[in-house]
Amino acid sequence: MISLEHVYKSYENGTPAIEDVSFAMDDGEFAFLVGPSGSGKTTIIKLLTGEIASTEGRVVVNGYDMGTISRRRLPALRRTLGVIFQDFRLIDNRNVYENVALAMHVYGARNSEIKKRVPYVLGLVGLEGRMRDMPKELSGGEQQRVAIARALANNPRTIIADEPTGNIDPELSAELMKLLSKISEQGTTMLVVTHEHDLVNQFAKRVIRIVNGRLASDSKGWYQA
Amino acid sequence: MNRIGYYIREGVDSIFNHGLISFTTICVILACLLIMGSFASVAVNVNHIIGNLEDQVSILAFVDEKWTEQEARSLEKEIMAIDNVAAVTFVTRSQALDEFLQQQEDSPLFDEVEPTILRDRYLVYLKDVGLMAGTQNRLSEIPGIASVNAHLGIAQGMVAVRRIVNVVSVVMIALLMVVSVFIMANTLRLAAFTRRNEVAIVRMIGATNSFIRGPFNVEGMILGLTGSLIAYLAQWLIYITVTGRIAASSLSFLEIVPFSVLALPMLACFLAIGLLVAIFGSRIAIRNYMRI
Ligand SMILES: Nc1ncnc2c1ncn2[C@@H]1O[C@H](COP(=O)(O)OP(=O)(O)OP(=O)(O)O)[C@@H](O)[C@H]1O
Ligand SMILES: [Mg+2]
Numbered sequence: 001m002i003s004l005e006h007v008y009k010s011y012e013n014g015t016p017a018i019e020d021v022s023f024a025m026d027d028g029e030f031a032f033l034v035g036p037s038g039s040g041k042t043t044i045i046k047l048l049t050g051e052i053a054s055t056e057g058r059v060v061v062n063g064y065d066m067g068t069i070s071r072r073r074l075p076a077l078r079r080t081l082g083v084i085f086q087d088f089r090l091i092d093n094r095n096v097y098e099n100v101a102l103a104m105h106v107y108g109a110r111n112s113e114i115k116k117r118v119p120y121v122l123g124l125v126g127l128e129g130r131m132r133d134m135p136k137e138l139s140g141g142e143q144q145r146v147a148i149a150r151a152l153a154n155n156p157r158t159i160i161a162d163e164p165t166g167n168i169d170p171e172l173s174a175e176l177m178k179l180l181s182k183i184s185e186q187g188t189t190m191l192v193v194t195h196e197h198d199l200v201n202q203f204a205k206r207v208i209r210i211v212n213g214r215l216a217s218d219s220k221g222w223y224q225a
Numbered sequence: 226m227n228r229i230g231y232y233i234r235e236g237v238d239s240i241f242n243h244g245l246i247s248f249t250t251i252c253v254i255l256a257c258l259l260i261m262g263s264f265a266s267v268a269v270n271v272n273h274i275i276g277n278l279e280d281q282v283s284i285l286a287f288v289d290e291k292w293t294e295q296e297a298r299s300l301e302k303e304i305m306a307i308d309n310v311a312a313v314t315f316v317t318r319s320q321a322l323d324e325f326l327q328q329q330e331d332s333p334l335f336d337e338v339e340p341t342i343l344r345d346r347y348l349v350y351l352k353d354v355g356l357m358a359g360t361q362n363r364l365s366e367i368p369g370i371a372s373v374n375a376h377l378g379i380a381q382g383m384v385a386v387r388r389i390v391n392v393v394s395v396v397m398i399a400l401l402m403v404v405s406v407f408i409m410a411n412t413l414r415l416a417a418f419t420r421r422n423e424v425a426i427v428r429m430i431g432a433t434n435s436f437i438r439g440p441f442n443v444e445g446m447i448l449g450l451t452g453s454l455i456a457y458l459a460q461w462l463i464y465i466t467v468t469g470r471i472a473a474s475s476l477s478f479l480e481i482v483p484f485s486v487l488a489l490p491m492l493a494c495f496l497a498i499g500l501l502v503a504i505f506g507s508r509i510a511i512r513n514y515m516r517i
Binding site: 049051071072075076077078079081083085089090091092093094102103105106107108111150 | 227228231422423426427428429430431432433434436515
């Protein structure tokens with residue numbers, strides 16, 4: 001469950017990134033978050049993960065009020081989320097397997113579970129053969145798929161994806177989007193930031209559109225830039 | 226790689242990633258512990274030796290010469306009733322005279338016999354030599370005690386030496402603890418800086434503080450305990466060498482505490498200090514990384 005109520009965010013340098021944005025998502029809902037570059041999509045995601053705090057307004061994620069959450073409780077909130085970062089955030093001195101396994105260690109998973117689950121999620125994104133490679137030995141798209149696998153590893157309640165297919169060719173993008181859609185059908189809340197109109201239109205899901213930091217539209221179906 | 230395995234692997238990797246600094250850290254902790262241990266050893270021995278001497282320090286309480294021996298003996302209860310009195314020995318005037326004469330055997334002149342030689346007396350041993358003055362007063366207040374002879378200067382000297390040695394050791398140990406923690410914190414701060422990218426990432430994917438601290442705690446503990454163990458072995462060697470020298474020298478009359486008595490407490494203290502330094506060092510080092 002995600003809800004934003006009249007949320008504002010200005011960065012320290014005064015840039016107003018988000019102004020009066022409100023929307024809510026039920027458990028198990030799928031939504032695309034779209035908008036031009038610089039419109040504030042990543043800012044919204046950072047508000048949801050507690051990486052930054054809103055200047056005004058209320059942000060609630062899986063029952064945690066992000067305005068009042070203590071530093072001690074933050075890890076517990078984050079463990080309910082699987083986040084695919086726009087900049088991947090892979091650990092560069094660890095191989096693909098370890099990057100995914102580490103997320104499960106953080107979660108407190110058992111070794112036996114980790115040994116089974118990591119190859120499985122890497123298989124879902126088509127990287128089962130690259131487990132021992134280091135991130136810098138992978139292409140941008142491959143690194144992005146590792147980030148997707150890591151977000152799936154703990155079977156989180158909510159997945160937040162910031163351009164998960166930005167570096168991936170159209171066919172594979174569609175594949176991966178189908179994967180996320182299927183996972184969402186099993187009850188995972190799914191918020192996906194993307195630029196790809198074709199993909200969005202193909203899926204006919206809820207589309208939340210941000211322009212210049214403001215909510216421009218929020219409707220089901222397709223959109224045009 | 227399980228969670229503990231992860232901490233250990235990370236901690237060990239980090240140690241070897243900046244090997245020279247790890248080595249320096251162990252050396253500093255080793256040096257600090259050796260100085261601490263040496264001060265503590267000296268303190269323990271000084272306390273032991275002075276303690277032995279203090280047990281032999283006594284006050285002489287002379288009974289009024291008009292009192293009969295039986296009357297004089299009856300004072301023992303009253304003397305024992307004084308708090309600080311550990312033991313008393315009664316010496317009759319004739320015993321005292323015999324002793325005196327024995328001492329004077331070689332010298333032909335003993336016409337100047339002290340008047341006190343004609344008195345019965347008590348040798349009073351104390352629990353705490355530091356309270357000698359008070360005990361002396363209490364003794365002199367007892368009716369029938371004609372005079373009290375106490376070497377206050379010696380007693381005060383012993384107490385002072387003990388106190389100085391103890392204070393100096395405690396201050397040195399505290400100071401060196403601080404130095405060790407500081408050095409450890411600096412090393413782990415470097416480790417945290419090297420791993421800052423990883424720390425930021427695991428934090429974003431929900432790692433708790435204890436998960437993030439794990440590798441730094443392991444690194445600190447390995448460095449600290451390695452320092453402790455080497456320091457312990459070195460201290461052992463130093464102790465038996467120095468005490469061996471003392472025993473073979475003109476100071477051999479000093480009653481040295483054998484290492485076997487110190488071994489276990491010293492090992493426990495060294496390991497505990499190693500651990501404490503590790504824990505405090507790592508807390509201080511990654512404080513800043515806990516705020517992300
Ligand atoms: N750390 C920051 N400090 C100051 N301004 C920032 C910061 N991060 C983002 N901004 C500004 O906030 C606005 C929104 O940025 P945001 O990253 O949310 O955009 P976005 O919609 O994710 O764009 P893109 O599609 O290019 O990823 C932009 O004008 C950006 O310049
Ligand atoms: Mg963005």
